Amino acid sequence: MLAYILIAIALVLVALGVIFGLVLPRSRSRRGAAEVVPPPVAGLAPVETLPAPVEPPSVAEAPAAVELEVPEPTAGRMRRLRARLARSQTALGRGLLTVLSRDKLDDDAWEEVEEALLTADVGVKSTTEIVDRLRTRTQVLGTRSQGELRALLADELVSALQPDMDRTLHTTRLADGPAVVMVVGVNGTGKTTTCGKLARVLVADGRTVLLGAADTFRAAAADQLQTWGSRVGAETVRGPEAGDPASVAFEAVKKGGELGVDAVLIDTAGRLHTKVGLMDELGKVKRVVEKHGPIDETLLVLDATTGQNGLTQARVFTEVADVTGVVLTKLDGTAKGGIVISVQRELGVPVKLIGLGEGADDLAPFDPEQFVDALLGD
Numbered sequence: 001m002l003a004y005i006l007i008a009i010a011l012v013l014v015a016l017g018v019i020f021g022l023v024l025p026r027s028r029s030r031r032g033a034a035e036v037v038p039p040p041v042a043g044l045a046p047v048e049t050l051p052a053p054v055e056p057p058s059v060a061e062a063p064a065a066v067e068l069e070v071p072e073p074t075a076g077r078m079r080r081l082r083a084r085l086a087r088s089q090t091a092l093g094r095g096l097l098t099v100l101s102r103d104k105l106d107d108d109a110w111e112e113v114e115e116a117l118l119t120a121d122v123g124v125k126s127t128t129e130i131v132d133r134l135r136t137r138t139q140v141l142g143t144r145s146q147g148e149l150r151a152l153l154a155d156e157l158v159s160a161l162q163p164d165m166d167r168t169l170h171t172t173r174l175a176d177g178p179a180v181v182m183v184v185g186v187n188g189t190g191k192t193t194t195c196g197k198l199a200r201v202l203v204a205d206g207r208t209v210l211l212g213a214a215d216t217f218r219a220a221a222a223d224q225l226q227t228w229g230s231r232v233g234a235e236t237v238r239g240p241e242a243g244d245p246a247s248v249a250f251e252a253v254k255k256g257g258e259l260g261v262d263a264v265l266i267d268t269a270g271r272l273h274t275k276v277g278l279m280d281e282l283g284k285v286k287r288v289v290e291k292h293g294p295i296d297e298t299l300l301v302l303d304a305t306t307g308q309n310g311l312t313q314a315r316v317f318t319e320v321a322d323v324t325g326v327v328l329t330k331l332d333g334t335a336k337g338g339i340v341i342s343v344q345r346e347l348g349v350p351v352k353l354i355g356l357g358e359g360a361d362d363l364a365p366f367d368p369e370q371f372v373d374a375l376l377g378d
Helices: 002-033 077-084 086-100 107-119 124-141 146-160 191-204 221-231 245-259 276-289 309-321 339-347 368-376
Strands: 179-185 209-214 235-238 263-268 297-303 325-329 351-355 363-365
Touching: 077 363, 077 368, 086 107, 086 146, 086 368, 107 124, 124 146, 124 339, 146 339, 146 368, 179 191, 179 245, 179 276, 179 309, 191 209, 191 221, 191 263, 191 297, 191 325, 191 351, 191 363, 209 221, 209 245, 221 235, 235 245, 245 263, 245 276, 263 276, 276 309, 297 309, 309 339, 325 339, 339 351
Parallel strands: 179 263, 179 297, 209 235, 209 263, 297 325, 325 351
Antiparallel strands: 351 363
């Protein structure tokens, strides 16, 4: 009897064990499933490692539109010469006045006057004439005060600058189209910069301008000219690098006529006066442009610091391009102010514009009286 009872108990225990063995693993598997992190899917990064989305640039970060500049009026620019020509005053004006105001003006004194004028690049012929006239007038008038001597010297210098020469810039639109201005010169004279500054001069005087980047040989020339034009709202016509400059000049004049602008400024490539091929090409540009009509101005850009050497270059350009006016650059702070006299005498062409410095509005119409006044100082 006892044996049957033990067997029954054993069967019950076995049955309970089987039941618990089937139930417990399921509950454990349910609890474990909530804690398991599924493996990442191939090719996808875990959520927490994904980069943050890039925000679109704000309006403030976008490039701002070019704000047009208002060029300084040309009237009054020459008044700034007094400060810009400070060193010239010391070398030429004050030096001459010091010599002339001596108690005795002997031959040595007049030789010093000649030397000062020659050093200032006035030129041999002009210097001789100025000294001879000044010497005669001081002897006849018996002038001795510095004020009187300054007036006599100023009168002679102004006379040597030929104030009766026509310095008008022909940039007014004609009935059949815009005025055409061609800018020529040797490499390094500041030709492209001068062309850009001239655009500012014309805009300041109320004219509309279009620029032609016919300097296709220098890679940065067209970009430089376009930058100048964009500052004052002037459009620039340009061609491919190393392209035909005559074609660019032709299209610029054509475009200027279509837009109805007052003036078209054509910047040509800098060239040495000794390079026959380049000079012939400049003549070609001139001929092609003239298919639209005559060129109203051909401005030769000269570096004032080159002195008498620049005159040799200038003579060749006047033969090829029919130069109508000269722009003297780098005239500020140099003792070479007398080059204005030499250029006009040797070329028979008026100096129409002078560069006073590196500022955007440091190009001014040339006025002989104001120039001499600034050169001599107080």
